[in-house]
Amino acid sequence: MPTDRWRPPTWALYAELCIICWGLWAFLAKIGSESATAFQLQILFTLGMLPVALCMLAGMRWKLDRDFKGASYGILSGVTTGLGMLGYYGALHVQSASVVSPVTGLFPLLTVVLAFILLRERLNRVQRCGIALALIAIVILSI
Amino acid sequence: MHWMVYACFAIVLWGVCGVFMKLGTNRISARSMVIWVTVGFLFLVPLMWKFTSLSGLGCGRLVLEGFSAGLPGTHFRKQRSGASHCACRARR
Numbered sequence: 001m002p003t004d005r006w007r008p009p010t011w012a013l014y015a016e017l018c019i020i021c022w023g024l025w026a027f028l029a030k031i032g033s034e035s036a037t038a039f040q041l042q043i044l045f046t047l048g049m050l051p052v053a054l055c056m057l058a059g060m061r062w063k064l065d066r067d068f069k070g071a072s073y074g075i076l077s078g079v080t081t082g083l084g085m086l087g088y089y090g091a092l093h094v095q096s097a098s099v100v101s102p103v104t105g106l107f108p109l110l111t112v113v114l115a116f117i118l119l120r121e122r123l124n125r126v127q128r129c130g131i132a133l134a135l136i137a138i139v140i141l142s143i
Numbered sequence: 144m145h146w147m148v149y150a151c152f153a154i155v156l157w158g159v160c161g162v163f164m165k166l167g168t169n170r171i172s173a174r175s176m177v178i179w180v181t182v183g184f185l186f187l188v189p190l191m192w193k194f195t196s197l198s199g200l201g202c203g204r205l206v207l208e209g210f211s212a213g214l215p216g217t218h219f220r221k222q223r224s225g226a227s228h229c230a231c232r233a234r235r
Binding site: 037040042043044045046049050052053056059060064065067069070071072073074075076077078079080081082083084085086087088090091094095100103104106107108109110111113114115118 | 144146147149150151152153154155156157158159160161162163164165166167168169170171172174175176177178179180181182183184185186187188191192194195196197
């Protein structure tokens with residue numbers, strides 16, 4: 001008698017955690033943008049990241065991967081994310097979070113295009129349709 | 144400036160960041176990636192500090208904001224555990 005129950009894949013649970021935390025972050029960012037500048041928010045965001053990073057480092061028993069290229073890509077990710085956040089906070093300052101968040105949430109489109117060009121990842125027809133619809137969504141949300 | 148200019152700035156930089164994250168997690172572990180990304184944030188702090196100061200702010204709530212955004216460091220982990228990179232990013 002089969003007793004195996006369906007269990008969601010681990011990556012999906014991580015993704016759900018990610019959605020909850022990032023949703024909370026976007027909400028708090030909107031509240032913060034009413035009383036702080038984009039630069040102040042980014043500095044404080046970095047301060048908030050530090051305990052998380054330290055806990056993670058402690059969890060790794062202070063053994064950090066030091067592959068030069070990998071670390072460089074990590075630092076570049078931090079710099080581009082941080083600069084992008086300035087734009088996000090700037091947009092939140094003048095527009096509602098319910099509009100800004102969906103628009104900026106379309107950033108994976110560019111990642112998809114770059115992955116297609118630089119990493120040779122391929123898209124099927126349905127995925128290409130999805131990209132086109134997302135582009136239409138940007139136009140509608142900006143009206 | 145129109146808010147869409149700011150939003151497009153964020154979209155472009157975060158889009159590029161997605162590629163860097165993919166390339167980085169191909170070489171180092173997800174947890175190490177979180178640390179190096181934080182180092183990248185720290186590089187920006189002196190630049191930010193030139194334009195502002197933190198006087199007069201209620202910092203507790205704002206630090207909580209950074210904490211809530213940093214928690215899903217596990218996000219990088221799933222990229223290495225079979226899920227395609229773009230599918231993971233698109234869920235945001």
